[in-house]
């Protein structure tokens with residue numbers, strides 16, 4: 001029984017055959033899938049698909065840094081409206097994917113920070129975990145935790161919890177992040193790539209802090225690399241972790257599923 005904690009099944013890449021993809025996931029022993037939301041246009045589509053597969057697909061709500069509108073204030077209010085919360089609070093399992101991305105565009109880093117802080121505050125107010133997308137920005141994220149977020153989290157007496165999705169930072173950064181929140185680390189296809197640093201990081205973090213994910217349709221594991229990814233391929237990552245930790249694939253599935261189920265209340 002596997003949980004894919006991060007997937008984009010409403011992506012155009014699945015438009016023609018999403019039902020077949022879901023059936024293959026079920027056949028591959030995937031028990032539950034969390035659909036990551038990138039903006040206000042995706043959210044209703046995600047809700048529709050999740051309702052077709054109730055108790056199998058679960059929605060999140062969030063604005064990805066690459067999907068920021070020019071006016072982030074209006075965008076935030078549109079997605080995180082009282083109406084969306086009142087209507088969907090029984091369904092929403094996380095706030096995400098949200099974060100910082102300095103890979104392509106560094107020009108709006110201040111807006112990225114503002115939007116991230118606002119979404120994290122909303123997540124904490126509503127007692128939800130966050131799905132964090134931190135790309136080439138782990139230094140900036142930790143800085144934000146140390147400054148703005150640390151004060152906020154302390155004053156609320158609460159602790160941030162969530163998943164650092166597709167984790168690509170260092171071991172030291174992973175350890176530092178745990179000072180600021182109860183994080184799990186999302187491991188997917190990149191674990192299997194040649195020259196990947198993820199195996200070393202995974203070993204240092206330990207299986208007790210790992211959850212499985214695909215980020216499908218992106219980042220397919222070897223031998224599917226370069227093709228469309230899908231939740232059924234979590235089995236490949238599961239096997240790679242089994243080899244890495246020297247425990248059975250069943251044991252990897254059991255532990256990572258328990259980690260995900262507790263964090264996301266699945």
Ligand SMILES: [Zn+2]
Nearest residue numbers: 006036097215
């Ligand atoms: Zn994603």
